[in-house]
Amino acid sequence: xRTLTGAIALILLLGACKLNSNKTxxxxxxxxxxxxxxxxxxxxxxxxxxxxxxxxxINQYGDSTGSxxxxxxxxxxxxxxxxxxxxxxxxxRNMLNVYNAFKDNADFKIISFTIDPKHDSVPVxxxxxxxxxxxxxxxxFLRGDRDSVYxxxxxxxxxxxxxxxxxxxxxxxxxxxVLVDKQKRVRGSYDGTDMKQVSQLIDDIKILQAEPANxx
Amino acid sequence: MKLQIIGSICVLLFILIIxxxxxxxxxxxxxxxxxxIIVYQNHCQNCHGEKGEGLSxxxxxxxxxxxLKANLASLACKINFGLKGKITxxxxxxxxxxxxxxxxxxxxxxxxxxxxxxxxxxxxxxTVDEVNADLNKCEN
Numbered sequence: 617x618r619t620l621t622g623a624i625a626l627i628l629l630l631g632a633c634k635l636n637s638n639k640t641x642x643x644x645x646x647x648x649x650x651x652x653x654x655x656x657x658x659x660x661x662x663x664x665x666x667x668x669x670x671x672x673x674i675n676q677y678g679d680s681t682g683s684x685x686x687x688x689x690x691x692x693x694x695x696x697x698x699x700x701x702x703x704x705x706x707x708x709r710n711m712l713n714v715y716n717a718f719k720d721n722a723d724f725k726i727i728s729f730t731i732d733p734k735h736d737s738v739p740v741x742x743x744x745x746x747x748x749x750x751x752x753x754x755x756x757f758l759r760g761d762r763d764s765v766y767x768x769x770x771x772x773x774x775x776x777x778x779x780x781x782x783x784x785x786x787x788x789x790x791x792x793x794v795l796v797d798k799q800k801r802v803r804g805s806y807d808g809t810d811m812k813q814v815s816q817l818i819d820d821i822k823i824l825q826a827e828p829a830n831x832x
Numbered sequence: 833m834k835l836q837i838i839g840s841i842c843v844l845l846f847i848l849i850i851x852x853x854x855x856x857x858x859x860x861x862x863x864x865x866x867x868x869i870i871v872y873q874n875h876c877q878n879c880h881g882e883k884g885e886g887l888s889x890x891x892x893x894x895x896x897x898x899x900l901k902a903n904l905a906s907l908a909c910k911i912n913f914g915l916k917g918k919i920t921x922x923x924x925x926x927x928x929x930x931x932x933x934x935x936x937x938x939x940x941x942x943x944x945x946x947x948x949x950x951x952x953x954x955x956x957x958x959t960v961d962e963v964n965a966d967l968n969k970c971e972n
Contacts, residue, residue, distance in 0.1 A: 747888055
């Protein structure tokens with residue numbers, strides 16, 4: 617009897633592992649609503665997913681860049697500031713792995729939003745990118761109006777950010793890496809301080825890249 | 833005959849004392865080192881990395897034994913008061929700012945013992961007495 621239970625447990629365990637490794641689609645996060653449209657005289661019910669709204673900020677090269685430049689691209693977003701003493705170094709160390717895996721990919725980008733635009737001017741961001749070893753246009757460090765960045769962080773990317781003079785460096789923020797697909801929908805959220813989750817992110821980006829373009 | 837026995841006991845005792853002294857030192861080292869692992873994980877690892885590798889040209893690594901050896905006496909001050917301005921480690925210049933750590937002298941001694949005996953370094957124990965002496969001589 618005991619061997620039987622053991623065997624069943626083993627089979628279940630193997631099954632679970634198999635299911636996990638066979639994951640071929642990623643969930644779509646955020647609110648969704650059903651919209652009825654009329655096409656060719658027939659009413660069709662469509663699901664409309666929550667998407668990242670338009671934004672326009674300045675990158676480390678001083679160029680005005682934003683959501684338009686991310687049309688049809690898969691990207692990973694995170695929130696940081698260059699003088700951050702707490703979780704940022706470990707996040708950016710892990711993000712470097714993502715960068716190195718996909719930097720030569722034309723339809724992939726990394727977007728790091730600074731939450732301290734007062735200190736993180738364009739030259740400061742450029743210097744930071746240089747020191748990190750980031751070149752080219754596959755990883756942008758974006759600087760925008762503080763309130764606007766905070767709003768987009770919590771409302772769209774679902775990442776908590778706030779200013780707090782008692783916290784190390786003056787800000788509290790969560791170290792999530794948010795994966796966004798070509799249709800601007802959030803498809804995953806990963807703890808950027810956890811190397812295992814970041815490896816998962818790298819695997820999931822490959823899944824997204826293999827996703828057919830017409831999938832809704 | 834009696835004298836020989838007493839003599840050999842004395843020799844044995846002497847050897848025993850030497851051995852116990854040595855292991856005393858190594859126990860002390862291990863105590864500092866294992867305490868240092870915890871301090872390092874809580875206060876240093878986020879920036880300097882699990883393997884002391886640092887971060888590109890932003891945060892210096894702990895793998896430059898020559899730098900650590902040459903600056904051994906000022907490391908406690910750097911931890912206690914933080915660091916600003918250029919330092920050169922492993923042939924690279926670093927300009928970042930390190931915040932002052934809120935650590936006790938014993939914690940600093942433990943962290944330093946861990947760092948200077950990990951990541952390819954082997955510089956021996958740094959005791960709390962040495963740290964206290966170094967802290968009294970800080971420039972700032």
